[in-house]
Amino acid sequence: xxxxxxxxxxxxxxxxxxxxxxxxxxxxxxxxxxxxxxxxxxxxxxxxxxxxxxxxxxxxxxxxxxxxxxxxxxxxxxxxxxxxxxxxxxxxxxxxxxxxxxxxxxxxxxxxxxxxxxxxxxxx
Amino acid sequence: xxxxxxxxxxxxxxxxxxxxxxxxxxxxxxxxxxxxxxxxxxxxxxxxxxxxxxxxxxxxxxxxxxxxxxxxxxxxxxxxxxxxxxxxxxxxxxxxxxxxxxxxxxxxxxxxxxxxxxxxxxxxxxxxxxxxxxxxxxxxxxxxxxxxxxxxxxxxxxxxxxxxxxxxxxxxxxxxxxxxxxxxxxxxxxxxxxxxxxxxxxxxxxxxxxxxxxxxxxxxxxxxxxxxxxxxxxxxxxxxxxxxxxxxxxxxxxxxxxxxxxxxxxxxxxxxxxxxxxxxxxxxxxxxxxxxxxxxxxxxxxxxxxxxxxxxxxxxxxxxxxxxxxxxxxxxxxxxxxxxxxxxxxxxxxxxxxxxxxxxxxxxxx
Numbered sequence: 001x002x003x004x005x006x007x008x009x010x011x012x013x014x015x016x017x018x019x020x021x022x023x024x025x026x027x028x029x030x031x032x033x034x035x036x037x038x039x040x041x042x043x044x045x046x047x048x049x050x051x052x053x054x055x056x057x058x059x060x061x062x063x064x065x066x067x068x069x070x071x072x073x074x075x076x077x078x079x080x081x082x083x084x085x086x087x088x089x090x091x092x093x094x095x096x097x098x099x100x101x102x103x104x105x106x107x108x109x110x111x112x113x114x115x116x117x118x119x120x121x122x123x124x
Numbered sequence: 125x126x127x128x129x130x131x132x133x134x135x136x137x138x139x140x141x142x143x144x145x146x147x148x149x150x151x152x153x154x155x156x157x158x159x160x161x162x163x164x165x166x167x168x169x170x171x172x173x174x175x176x177x178x179x180x181x182x183x184x185x186x187x188x189x190x191x192x193x194x195x196x197x198x199x200x201x202x203x204x205x206x207x208x209x210x211x212x213x214x215x216x217x218x219x220x221x222x223x224x225x226x227x228x229x230x231x232x233x234x235x236x237x238x239x240x241x242x243x244x245x246x247x248x249x250x251x252x253x254x255x256x257x258x259x260x261x262x263x264x265x266x267x268x269x270x271x272x273x274x275x276x277x278x279x280x281x282x283x284x285x286x287x288x289x290x291x292x293x294x295x296x297x298x299x300x301x302x303x304x305x306x307x308x309x310x311x312x313x314x315x316x317x318x319x320x321x322x323x324x325x326x327x328x329x330x331x332x333x334x335x336x337x338x339x340x341x342x343x344x345x346x347x348x349x350x351x352x353x354x355x356x357x358x359x360x361x362x363x364x365x366x367x368x369x370x371x372x373x374x375x376x377x378x379x380x381x382x383x384x385x386x387x388x389x390x391x392x393x394x395x396x397x398x399x400x401x402x403x404x405x406x407x408x409x410x411x412x413x414x415x416x417x418x419x420x421x422x423x424x425x426x427x428x429x430x431x432x433x434x435x436x437x438x439x440x441x442x443x444x445x446x447x448x449x450x451x452x453x454x455x456x457x458x459x460x461x462x463x464x465x466x467x468x469x470x471x472x473x474x475x476x477x478x479x480x481x482x483x484x485x486x487x488x489x490x
Contacts, residue, residue, distance in 0.1 A: 010219070012182075012215065012216055012219055013219050015178075015186075016182055016185050016216075016219070016220065016224070017186075019182050019183060019186035019187075020186040023188065105217075105218060105220050105221040105225070106219075106221065107221050107223070107224060108185065108186045108220065108224050109188070109222065109224075110222065
């Protein structure tokens, strides 16, 4: 089963994303902050990570950078979730190897489509 | 003749006063403790109520198609639970869009929350009016803008502030004129909130702003200039240039210069350069030097390079920082200046170091 790591400090967003991904048949790992997300990614090696940009302890951009820096986790595709006001961060995210991004407010249906598309691209 | 007061009476009075004070302090401490305990109890009760229905809300928001069973469950939730769940539901509106948002709006309508909010804006309680305005701003829909515009004239400042925020969230062009008039009225609406709302409305806010550029009040004209810059309509650059050239108020000219920098219209470069002249007021010179950096025009480089040698520290400092923002010509000019001696060299060196540090911070992990 495909495993998705979801990291967001907003419980509402996190629960909606987790519900939607589980409903779509994915196995979901959940983290409430960046540092936990990084530790989980190193332990569980998910197939893809959906990371909020603004998180306590470690931002989504930092997690993305750390994932890319280690050989074992470098290939994990990353989708960033960002507020509209932080769209400038997306540029930094792409610099550090993020594969896609989605702005909040987001459409849960679109998120699943993006996850599918990024996974398909990464498996080619 | 002043009658002598016996020392024993004094002592008795002192004891009574001390006892009274102690009683008051104990009562206050008890009141604080009970208040805190009560808050904790009500928070816990609210959290329990929310937890009992929140999974259905998540299911409604994340579900593929609107599940009628989930909707009916949420519609049937008892009033006490709904009172606790309603703020969570309204908060969801700011986090999702598309079908998910439509489902939440549908739920709020079926629960009567929208209708209650439409009535709530007329209630005596300022808290209810503010809460209603917040909900209407989150939901939107027919008649919402009109109700919120009416609240711009509310007697309570907090309600007016919530209404401005709500209108910004809706970004309905119909509210632009009312928001601009909010800058003109006495007492005015919170200036920074109006600016943010106009920015969210965007180019549709330009016509009412242009209609206000000739107002007699200096502060209003200054705010209009600032708002035009925030809205970012390039077509308004000629108007801002005129404000920068001929307005008698330095504040207006200063904000026009800043707005031109923000808009980035090349047509304004010469006028912004002129505003850096030594004949102009210091605050305007500094702002114009900053605006030239934001404009990023290459032909501003020699002017800024001269300004780095200005005897006024703040002008020289700002000009150097602006040169650092103009790549590659500005940085090259700074590098040349840094190799010389005197205050210009020091400003140039500082600006180069600051620019390098900024670049490093962007790439190195904090």
